[in-house]
Amino acid sequence: MVRRSRVRSEPKGRRPKIIAREFCAADQTRPLLGNLLSPAEQAELARIATVLTYQSGGAPIFSQGEDAHFLYLIDEGVIRIGRHLPDGARQVLGFMWPGDLLGLVEEGRYINSADSLTPVTLFRFPLERLRSLLLSEPLLQLHMLAKAVHELRNAQRQIIVLGQLNTAKRLASFLLDCRQHVAFFGSATEQLRLPMSRFDIADYLGTSPESVARAFAKLERDGFLRRASPRSVQFLNADGLARFVRGMSHS
Amino acid sequence: MVRRSRVRSEPKGRRPKIIAREFCAADQTRPLLGNLLSPAEQAELARIATVLTYQSGGAPIFSQGEDAHFLYLIDEGVIRIGRHLPDGARQVLGFMWPGDLLGLVEEGRYINSADSLTPVTLFRFPLERLRSLLLSEPLLQLHMLAKAVHELRNAQRQIIVLGQLNTAKRLASFLLDCRQHVAFFGSATEQLRLPMSRFDIADYLGTSPESVARAFAKLERDGFLRRASPRSVQFLNADGLARFVRGMSHS
DNA sequence: CGTGTGATTGAAATGCTTCAATTATCGTGG
DNA sequence: CCACGATAATTGAAGCATTTCAATCACACG
Numbered sequence: 042m043v044r045r046s047r048v049r050s051e052p053k054g055r056r057p058k059i060i061a062r063e064f065c066a067a068d069q070t071r072p073l074l075g076n077l078l079s080p081a082e083q084a085e086l087a088r089i090a091t092v093l094t095y096q097s098g099g100a101p102i103f104s105q106g107e108d109a110h111f112l113y114l115i116d117e118g119v120i121r122i123g124r125h126l127p128d129g130a131r132q133v134l135g136f137m138w139p140g141d142l143l144g145l146v147e148e149g150r151y152i153n154s155a156d157s158l159t160p161v162t163l164f165r166f167p168l169e170r171l172r173s174l175l176l177s178e179p180l181l182q183l184h185m186l187a188k189a190v191h192e193l194r195n196a197q198r199q200i201i202v203l204g205q206l207n208t209a210k211r212l213a214s215f216l217l218d219c220r221q222h223v224a225f226f227g228s229a230t231e232q233l234r235l236p237m238s239r240f241d242i243a244d245y246l247g248t249s250p251e252s253v254a255r256a257f258a259k260l261e262r263d264g265f266l267r268r269a270s271p272r273s274v275q276f277l278n279a280d281g282l283a284r285f286v287r288g289m290s291h292s
Numbered sequence: 293m294v295r296r297s298r299v300r301s302e303p304k305g306r307r308p309k310i311i312a313r314e315f316c317a318a319d320q321t322r323p324l325l326g327n328l329l330s331p332a333e334q335a336e337l338a339r340i341a342t343v344l345t346y347q348s349g350g351a352p353i354f355s356q357g358e359d360a361h362f363l364y365l366i367d368e369g370v371i372r373i374g375r376h377l378p379d380g381a382r383q384v385l386g387f388m389w390p391g392d393l394l395g396l397v398e399e400g401r402y403i404n405s406a407d408s409l410t411p412v413t414l415f416r417f418p419l420e421r422l423r424s425l426l427l428s429e430p431l432l433q434l435h436m437l438a439k440a441v442h443e444l445r446n447a448q449r450q451i452i453v454l455g456q457l458n459t460a461k462r463l464a465s466f467l468l469d470c471r472q473h474v475a476f477f478g479s480a481t482e483q484l485r486l487p488m489s490r491f492d493i494a495d496y497l498g499t500s501p502e503s504v505a506r507a508f509a510k511l512e513r514d515g516f517l518r519r520a521s522p523r524s525v526q527f528l529n530a531d532g533l534a535r536f537v538r539g540m541s542h543s
Numbered sequence: 544c545g546t547g548t549g550a551t552t553g554a555a556a557t558g559c560t561t562c563a564a565t566t567a568t569c570g571t572g573g
Numbered sequence: 574c575c576a577c578g579a580t581a582a583t584t585g586a587a588g589c590a591t592t593t594c595a596a597t598c599a600c601a602c603g
Contacts, residue, residue, distance in 0.1 A: 044456070247456065
């Protein structure tokens, strides 16, 4: 059952262009940490942050095993978090969206790899300065703690998905998650744009790309959705899909 | 694939006896939060804590959906964290050992259930008072943050186990985890005492009790271990077992 | 000692993986 | 702008692992 993940070849030719510059609070297009912070805290955070821009998908933000010096906060775009296993397989641990924090560290090193799936803008915080700031701003720290707890709940949800659901339900659950992200979902048309490949989805759901394709086919056959293109899905019955995941419908 | 978990009937007759009393720092048999704290912080935490004792396994500490008022810290014993699903299945999210924190909350309610597997002693912290304390003691809060991050790493490890490994490797990985806990593992004899049933293990590994039994049989057949009794395992080749999980050995 | 539960084993059915082949899509260069 | 080539996605079919149902064995408790 060793699913040696066939990783999509990264877009060649154009090396991701990195534009890094200091920014001041006035530059921010979006409030940091999702409106949780006071203007003063925003300013404190902004003081130690750098803005990074990756102009295309497929850019590595950091790699597992690397010395960790920064925590990252996504402003725009989607980033894939994954881990490579000794046998060559890959587990995608999650997709991170605007407002999410990245950069889980153990013993001074990143334990996961992070790669952009779309053009990305992010804030980068030096860990040492962040630590000091958190110690001097307990309320800010409490918000960070809340973020970490939120991630933990997400991870537990994924454990349940992997532990309990068959492939079709895993995919359905995943698509409903993606549906929450406004930048990629149009509620008017019920259209969802997927920033990741079938390989990414497969490695996230702990299955093979073929099984993902078959699960898509089943969901379409059952009238829950329509594949407009490989990267675009239209929901036809999102409520029914949610019931399907919960086991109330069909099987 | 809806594995409607057949939950072991809880030990009847003897209702868990709860002995709750205030304690002062001097009472502590074990440092709180694993030696991370200064004596002053220990004292601060102790001031707001209550000691609880459950004299037998099978006692509910809290249940999913309940209004959450406390965070718990295990002093002694093992607690099972799980979630019940709408279709009657159950996912065990983890087993918590001495030094671990319990009581994940979302919107004021516990999102998981916690039940003792052995006699248990724990410290109970009122959430409101804890919050104030964390705000006034940023270093203590940072230790809590570290704990949460640790839990997040654990959850990600389990995602990888569920996403990548077959049943035998899942079990092997689980047994090696248990082996870390000194109170249940004798390094002299390589004997491990398991505080949980096959049902619990199955629901943790996202499989059935039958498959767990078969996985045990395989690991025994391959010479990695010996089942001394259903609740006791002797490792014969722990290094080989670790290599087996990593896919280096056999398949 | 009997009874009930947990654990194990057997056997059939199911779902998933894997390998192979085909089709669709996207980026590129003409 | 279109055609081409490469890669992604899908579908088919065989093999394999796991689930499920059923039966047996083992053990703890009264």
